[in-house]
Amino acid sequence: MKPWSVALIVELLAVLAQPTPEDVYKCFAELGVSDLQTLQTAFAKGFADKRITPEVALRLCQRLKQTAAPISLREGILQIIGRALLEELPVTMLVDKAFEGLTKGVPLDLLNDDLLERKTTLGEVKALLASKGVRITTTIRFGAVTLMLTLEIVDLVITEAAWALEDYVRGGGKLDDISAIKFAVQSRLERNPAIPRTLISYIDQQVSALEWAQIAQNITKRLKKGGG
Amino acid sequence: MHDHELENLLRESLTRYAQAHRDRIADLEYEIIEELPEGRPNPRPRLGVIAAGVVAAAAVFAVGLWIGLHLSAAPCSDPDVLCLVYPDAQSVSLAAQFTLWEPIPMNGPDRSGIWWIRLPKDIKPGRYEYGFIVNGTRWVYDPRATEFVHTFDNKINSVLYVVPREEREQP
Numbered sequence: 001m002k003p004w005s006v007a008l009i010v011e012l013l014a015v016l017a018q019p020t021p022e023d024v025y026k027c028f029a030e031l032g033v034s035d036l037q038t039l040q041t042a043f044a045k046g047f048a049d050k051r052i053t054p055e056v057a058l059r060l061c062q063r064l065k066q067t068a069a070p071i072s073l074r075e076g077i078l079q080i081i082g083r084a085l086l087e088e089l090p091v092t093m094l095v096d097k098a099f100e101g102l103t104k105g106v107p108l109d110l111l112n113d114d115l116l117e118r119k120t121t122l123g124e125v126k127a128l129l130a131s132k133g134v135r136i137t138t139t140i141r142f143g144a145v146t147l148m149l150t151l152e153i154v155d156l157v158i159t160e161a162a163w164a165l166e167d168y169v170r171g172g173g174k175l176d177d178i179s180a181i182k183f184a185v186q187s188r189l190e191r192n193p194a195i196p197r198t199l200i201s202y203i204d205q206q207v208s209a210l211e212w213a214q215i216a217q218n219i220t221k222r223l224k225k226g227g228g
Numbered sequence: 229m230h231d232h233e234l235e236n237l238l239r240e241s242l243t244r245y246a247q248a249h250r251d252r253i254a255d256l257e258y259e260i261i262e263e264l265p266e267g268r269p270n271p272r273p274r275l276g277v278i279a280a281g282v283v284a285a286a287a288v289f290a291v292g293l294w295i296g297l298h299l300s301a302a303p304c305s306d307p308d309v310l311c312l313v314y315p316d317a318q319s320v321s322l323a324a325q326f327t328l329w330e331p332i333p334m335n336g337p338d339r340s341g342i343w344w345i346r347l348p349k350d351i352k353p354g355r356y357e358y359g360f361i362v363n364g365t366r367w368v369y370d371p372r373a374t375e376f377v378h379t380f381d382n383k384i385n386s387v388l389y390v391v392p393r394e395e396r397e398q399p
Contacts, residue, residue, distance in 0.1 A: 056328070059328060096325050096328075096329075096357075099328045099329040099330075100323075100325075100329045100357075100379065100380070100385075101380060102329070103323055103329040103330070103331070104329075104367065104380055104383075106380045106381070110380070111380075114380070160355075167377045167378065170377070170378040170379075170382075171377060171378045172378070188355075191355060191389055192354055192355060193353045193354070193391060193392055194352075194353065194354060
């Protein structure tokens with residue numbers, strides 16, 4: 001047997017071993033969710049947009065199945081992620097925090113509140129960046145460079161900026177130091193090698209410290225309200 | 229004739245006889261065994277002997293592996309390795325974003341009480357939060373990390389930046 005045919009067979013087996021969306025929906029049904037249809041629609045969109053893979057969704061569902069908590073709270077986590085997918089928000093941070101919370105044994109009511117708060121931040125960051133022209137399938141010009149923005153790049157920027165703001169506020173950063181807030185966001189973007197330098201410079205020029213600070217203040221308000 | 233002269237004479241004649249009939253003597257052992265009834269001993273190595281050899285080899289390998297993991301120094305100067313000094317721990321695991329926060333057991337402890345784990349080869353460049361779990365329950369941050377963030381219950385996650393492989397391999 002030739003080496004290329006062995007590689008082809010191995011690759012084929014790997015593809016066949018990958019979970020399918022149907023596996024995920026079956027897991028949702030076994031979990032006993034009350035609104036399977038909405039979840040199915042949301043996650044189907046997420047799979048199509050490549051914002052989440054069936055493998056990760058299945059692992060999250062399986063982890064929720066193993067968790068001893070009322071089904072409404074377990075379903076709540078999936079519903080928050082599902083709503084984010086329907087609203088075309090990146091879900092990397094939400095999925096990651098869900099896994100982290102489950103591993104650390106965070107009570108699921110607190111985890112639901114946490115994810116809901118972070119989802120709101122993602123929405124605010126997306127709206128701010130969109131108002132500056134950072135949107136999917138648009139092109140931006142910075143100096144002599146023209147950059148086509150893909151879903152992957154825009155999602156990454158939204159995620160990193162929202163995450164940086166969350167970390168800043170949760171870490172006790174000063175809200176009146178708007179330069180520090182902007183620096184927290186910009187340095188987070190700069191340290192991610194997958195984000196084009198041109199886009200980082202463009203955001204630095206377009207988004208003011210005050211605009212980032214406004215979102216940080218909103219996070220603070222939500223966390224105080226929720227007791228976080 | 230003295231005794232020793234007689235002995236030498238006998239030895240020489242026996243040697244000459246043996247050399248003359250060497251062809252007949254060769255394989256005599258096998259011929260005798262063939263003549264024996266059922267249940268005769270098998271001159272080839274038996275399965276039990278092979279199994280014992282395999283077990284012994286596996287034991288030597290396991291001891292070598294144990295010595296390698298416990299007595300050799302943890303490769304903490306390698307940027308692809310995460311280390312934690314915790315001599316009293318019974319077990320230490322790594323939980324990180326790139327493991328979907330599933331605990332992965334770490335190697336060790338070495339002779340200095342250091343636990344260590346190598347990052348996955350296929351890890352993508354980027355920013356990752358992580359923590360160590362000592363004895364299955366206690367979350368510990370990495371004192372060697374260059375960045376920390378607050379997480380649930382105001383606890384702390386360590387942060388790791390994975391740079392592209394080309395940059396890592398530059399001198």
